[in-house]
Amino acid sequence: MPSNFNPIRQGKQQQRLPQYRYRKPARNGNESTMKRRAIIRMCFIAFVCMLLLHQLYLMVEAIIDIPNTTTPEKVVSSNQDISDTVPVEQDVPPEIITALQAKLEPMTQTKIPKIVHFVYGMKDRNPELDLIQYLSIKSAQEVIKPEKILFHYHYLPTGEWFELIRPHLTLRQVDIPTKVFGNRVDHYAHRADVVRLDALKEFGGIYLDLDVIMMKSLDHLLDEEFAMGHEGVGGWSGLCNAVILSRANAPFLQRWYETYKHFDQRRWNHHSVLLPRLLAANFSDEIRQLEYDAFFWPLWDKDGLRQLYLEKSYGFANNLGVHLWDSAANKHLTKDITPQVIQEVDTSINCMLRKYLPNQVEARPGACDIHPYPVGENGQGMYRDGYD
Numbered sequence: 001m002p003s004n005f006n007p008i009r010q011g012k013q014q015q016r017l018p019q020y021r022y023r024k025p026a027r028n029g030n031e032s033t034m035k036r037r038a039i040i041r042m043c044f045i046a047f048v049c050m051l052l053l054h055q056l057y058l059m060v061e062a063i064i065d066i067p068n069t070t071t072p073e074k075v076v077s078s079n080q081d082i083s084d085t086v087p088v089e090q091d092v093p094p095e096i097i098t099a100l101q102a103k104l105e106p107m108t109q110t111k112i113p114k115i116v117h118f119v120y121g122m123k124d125r126n127p128e129l130d131l132i133q134y135l136s137i138k139s140a141q142e143v144i145k146p147e148k149i150l151f152h153y154h155y156l157p158t159g160e161w162f163e164l165i166r167p168h169l170t171l172r173q174v175d176i177p178t179k180v181f182g183n184r185v186d187h188y189a190h191r192a193d194v195v196r197l198d199a200l201k202e203f204g205g206i207y208l209d210l211d212v213i214m215m216k217s218l219d220h221l222l223d224e225e226f227a228m229g230h231e232g233v234g235g236w237s238g239l240c241n242a243v244i245l246s247r248a249n250a251p252f253l254q255r256w257y258e259t260y261k262h263f264d265q266r267r268w269n270h271h272s273v274l275l276p277r278l279l280a281a282n283f284s285d286e287i288r289q290l291e292y293d294a295f296f297w298p299l300w301d302k303d304g305l306r307q308l309y310l311e312k313s314y315g316f317a318n319n320l321g322v323h324l325w326d327s328a329a330n331k332h333l334t335k336d337i338t339p340q341v342i343q344e345v346d347t348s349i350n351c352m353l354r355k356y357l358p359n360q361v362e363a364r365p366g367a368c369d370i371h372p373y374p375v376g377e378n379g380q381g382m383y384r385d386g387y388d
Contacts, residue, residue: 095262095275096282099255108204109247112222115205116146119195121155122176123188132326132334133210134161138356139321141168143214144206152195164358174198183263190265193241193272197257204248211326212242212295213352215319221288226250228276229290232299238273239280242323243295252286255279293318300325307348309333314348315370324349 118137121127141149151169154176177185177194185191196207206218221227225247231240246253256279263271280287298304298314307314308322309329316322326334342350343361351368354360 093278095259096278098258098261099279099283102255102258104251104254105249107225107247107249107251112206112224112227112245112247113204114144114146114222115203116140116144116149117152117196117199117203117205117207118149118210119152119192119199119207120157120210121153122191122195123155125155127155127157128159129157129162129165130159131161131337131339132324134165135353135356136208136210136212136214137165137168139214140206140208140212142356143216143321144218146206150199150203150205152199180263181261183260184265185263186265190263190272194260196241196244197253197260200244200246200253201249201257204246204250207241207244207246208321209242209323211324212321213324213349213356214321215316215352216321218245218320221245221290224288226252226286227288227290228280229294229296230292231273231296233292235277235289235292237299238269239276239289240296240323241272241276243321250286252279252283255283255286290320291318294320296323298322300328305329305333309347309349312346312348312351312368312370313372315372316348316352322349322352 120129120133137149140146148170149168150172152172152174154174156171156173174195177191177198179185180194185194199205200207208214222245224245227245228239228241229243231237256276259275259279260271280289297319298307305325305328308324310333324334339357339359342353342357346367348370354363
């Protein structure tokens with residue numbers, strides 16, 4: 001007998017052995033049941049997640065108006081009766097129905113006049129015109145060579161830059177539109193949207209945001225009825241209202257204005273960018289659509305702003321002008337910009353702005369040589385491959 005033999009301990013082990021063997025099949029059965037229950041729970045959770053994701057997509061789609069296709073689908077031809085062409089079950093946007101039913105007034109001009117429009121002072125009293133805004137007006141004056149520059153304002157700007165450009169402006173004070181077709185308009189940007197359309201309906205001409213820098217003449221577009229530029233390759237982001245060319249009472253302009261009967265200020269860029277693109281798909285014979293690099297390239301994303309403000313990688317070869325996306329760049333890139341910064345820091349945009357400064361300095365040899373990124377098939381540089 002082993003020296004470490006313990007009959008009491010050994011007896012307990014012998015007693016437990018049958019009990020263990022007896023319970024083993026039952027435990028296997030429980031494991032199988034637990035696995036089935038776990039699988040059922042996982043399937044249920046996956047189903048609930050799918051429902052939640054679908055609801056989230058619908059909510060996002062309602063907020064930002066995600067288009068159903070890459071190109072807006074034409075809903076109905078403008079020369080057809082809507083009752084004959086649109087099935088009852090088809091979901092036609094109410095703005096398109098309103099645009100189709102608009103009672104158009106005759107155009108009063110045979111071409112787009114060389115009148116440049118700017119809108120300002122819809123927000124605060126005693127606003128100060130900044131350097132970028134001065135350069136925007138100055139570039140339009142020198143490049144477009146307009147008959148006049150109509151400066152529509154509610155609060156007259158102040159500051160040295162305004163006093164410098166003021167002799168070249170025709171000042172026109174306007175009321176702040178707090179409503180359009182009975183719909184509230186609270187944000188100053190939306191108010192400016194309404195004022196620019198009103199001005200173009202009445203006078204015709206070329207509207208520019210105060211962060212658009214002109215580079216080339218627009219004379220070749222003045223025979224058009226109406227023109228806007230794509231925002232993004234293929235206009236995936238819309239038609240941007242930072243640059244609008246229009247005859248007075250152009251049909252497209254009238255239809256667009258009528259859609260403000262459905263204006264909802266909670267939909268940030270719906271009426272200013274997304275809706276013009278949808279209208280253009282349905283009234284393509286009333287608008288000239290310009291390529292994405294006419295005015296709105298580089299884009300407002302981090303890579304586009306880097307190309308504009310921090311590098312010398314973009315040469316503006318195809319641009320008629322460029323939108324500086326001041327609302328996106330203001331926090332870090334344009335807030336503290338000065339004439340000295342423009343003169344001494346060699347970037348893509350600074351090299352274009354120097355010629356419009358009041359006191360120009362002789363250019364340094366090679367300072368503005370562009371070093372572009374390799375061009376890909378679908379974009380203008382390495383940051384744009386795949387945007388198509």
